[in-house]
Amino acid sequence: MAETRMLDGKVVIVTGAGGGIGRDIALMAGAQGAKVVVNDIGASLDGKGHDDGPAARVVAEIRAVGGEAVASIDSVAEPDGAQRIVAQAADTFGRLDGVVNNAGILRDAFFHKMSEDEWDKVLKVHLYGSFNISRAAAPLFKEQQGGSLVHMTSTSGLIGNRAQANYSAAKLGIVGLSKSIALDMERFGVRSNCIAPFAWSRMISSIKVDSPEQEARVARLQQMTPAKVAPLAIYLLGDKAAGVSGQIFSVRNNEIFLFSQPRPVRSVQRDGGWTPEEIADHAMPALAASFHRLDVSADVFTWDPV
Template sequence: MTGMLTGKVMLVTGAGGGIGRDIALAAAGQGAAVVVNDLGASLKGDRSEAGAAAAVVAEIEAAGGRAIANTGSVSDPDAARQMVSDAVEAFGRLDAVVNNAGILRDGFFHKMTYEDFDAVVKVHLYGSFNVSRAAADQFRAQEGGALIHMTSTSGLIGNLAQANYSAAKLGIAALSKSIALDLKRWNVTSNCIAPFAWSRMTSSIKVDTPEQAERVRKLQEMKPAKIAPLALYLASDQGRDVTGQIFASRNNEIFVMSQPRPVRSVHRDGGWTPETVAEHAMPALRAGFVPLDVSADVFNWDPV
């Protein structure tokens, strides 16, 4: 196969289904050799879908592409290093990583257990670190590579009953920026995508009101394959000058997201007291406050 990624090798985690699967298939269609990683786990992280990675490899090979399966857990640093080793051993190099693996254990904060917080952060945030760290050594040796991390508007903006997921996903955005800064000298890029798509992750959304039912209906129209083009561009030679950015992809829309910067300031000669903070600082700064929105409040128009 020939295409935009001809000659490149891509590792996609959590690629046994949903967004990861479609990115792996699309990458192979563009000429990349693909390491298809999937633990074969349920949405909550329990092993229940053994063979998911192998099934995607079979699809790629049936279409004339090259791929191998890996069933390691991204939460295990040794397993992450093995993913990179598998890529280099099978295909001679590694050019791009898509950190897509994830689980959900939703719950309101006052009911969330340590175990549910820990499990989600371990897969999303630690998983992105583990795989990126393992790939960094190979990228530095090659003097080039691309890291594409999946963040979420649940972290970038906010969402109910997802403190663990939101914390991990916002942490991934900061991790990506640090990687972009630290590895720039070796021509390594690092970017984030906040995907909107119906997948294993979003299929757990509770439908208990007509409004939620309508929201889910709209989500079901957003296919995971729509995320792939942006991810493949960021992995390609054409995307080598794009780094440290946060994108969102929703159906046929692509957004570049803002990143925290000062919006207003106040100064007082001699410093502040609690009283002058109340009398002067807060009234002056209030116009710059961010509303307590959730993702759906910000992305409040129909996808196009």
């Protein structure tokens, strides 16, 4: 008797699946029995240069090991493109069970130098793209009383990073989007979760390697491959994650983290309310001990991955 795979019988869309994390998720989804719509417009991270080859190559990899997959080169940034991606899944495979919102681009710039185009393009792909695909999938999920959405967020939004106001805003927006979907569609059996993946390739390349200890450290950092993120995404797409929704996870090599979500940490109260002067003299000094620092991701994750 053949072993049951985690996604047997399911149909899954993975956006931005022509390379990197999306590719590894698509490949593992196929290996776990899913029929996969591999979506990628073939653009580089900066949004320039299009090539319809990446999606087709991943489809070929899935088919080469006996899986089922089709390529999609529509853009998630436009509602019509998202509708076509979802329709392709339903028309080709008869249903849709899961979506991984992974498509993204980067347009890094310090905030005071960021153009409207750099802001707009990043939000369109990341935040609007996640909404567009999820919204297009929602009627199918509602009708069949089930479905799973996995959105890629980032510690750039959850914690902060410099020169990424567009990316950080989009990625934190995705967290709010995911939680709202989880709340609104809970009664239809639809789940929505976020993953913040670690990929420090640029940091790795800048580390000076001048000792055996540094060589060993770089080797550990290089283990943070996209393939390490895929198992959690596959789990969240599957039925064994039936009770998991509205959560924020992170994957860093062999570590899986559950992130906190904003809640009050301290309060002050004064009968009759506050004047600005009283806030300055009493409220802020009382609250200041619980202020958050201006951290970036590396200030929080100070230890090397294991």
